[in-house]
Amino acid sequence: MTDKIELTAEVKQMALIAKAMSHPVRLYILKKLSTMNACCYSGDLVEELPIGRSTLSQHLKELKFAGLIQGEIEPPYIKYCLNKENWAKARELFAQLFDNQNNNALKKLNL
């Protein structure tokens, strides 16, 4: 009988991050925050997305829970931005999975 493997904390963490990314609305938000390196307000998002306020709030909560974004209180708004540290961690986890060769090439360039 071969031994059972215990799934590592790393795999579990990455699955959590993937789960946060597994909804089109959440991915849209992440894309928006990352590609322009910008921040945004819940009110901006609710105007462009085809969902209600409370639903959006839930999605933001999940992104926060996964550590991918953070909210700064900027009365009367809450400004949401990427959590850069965790975003970099996530990038690394996905690069590791997808892109071993390319990733090594990058290291040689000291980027």
Next chain:
Amino acid sequence: MTDKIELTAEVKQMALIAKAMSHPVRLYILKKLSTMNACCYSGDLVEELPIGRSTLSQHLKELKFAGLIQGEIEPPYIKYCLNKENWAKARELFAQLFDNQNNNALKKLNL
């Protein structure tokens, strides 16, 4: 009143891929198939993973549904491997999201 955005097919497809990756067992399988560029059998997996056969079968089905793996019948086994084309597509989608600068650097190297 600002116009609502229709979520793009690309975002939806990426969300689907992320969903397939959002469970530790499925991520473990993908990691295994990608890092050694190997294939494996359901029987191998069920021996090392802490889940039952039918549950594993469901997970494999979901990975197939997302297009990330494919099964070749090799009696009496079914050999599961990455779907390389879709895997490359997924890599690109995530690289685009995470890694714009690095990605551009790679393109300059013609890797």
Next chain:
DNA sequence: TCTATATTTCGCAAAATAACGAAATGTTTA
């Protein structure tokens, strides 16, 4: 203090997911 604004929390319903064991399918070998 009262009102308007921005956002979240609550309570709910519908749908999807995860897991299991039993039964079914299909193939190989005795």
Next chain:
DNA sequence: TAAACATTTCGTTATTTTGCGAAATATAGA
């Protein structure tokens, strides 16, 4: 043909997710 093996499908249950509107919270400005 019968038995053994690998894997999937089915039926079920428990849990989680998604979405909404109403109510709550908190702040800003009149």
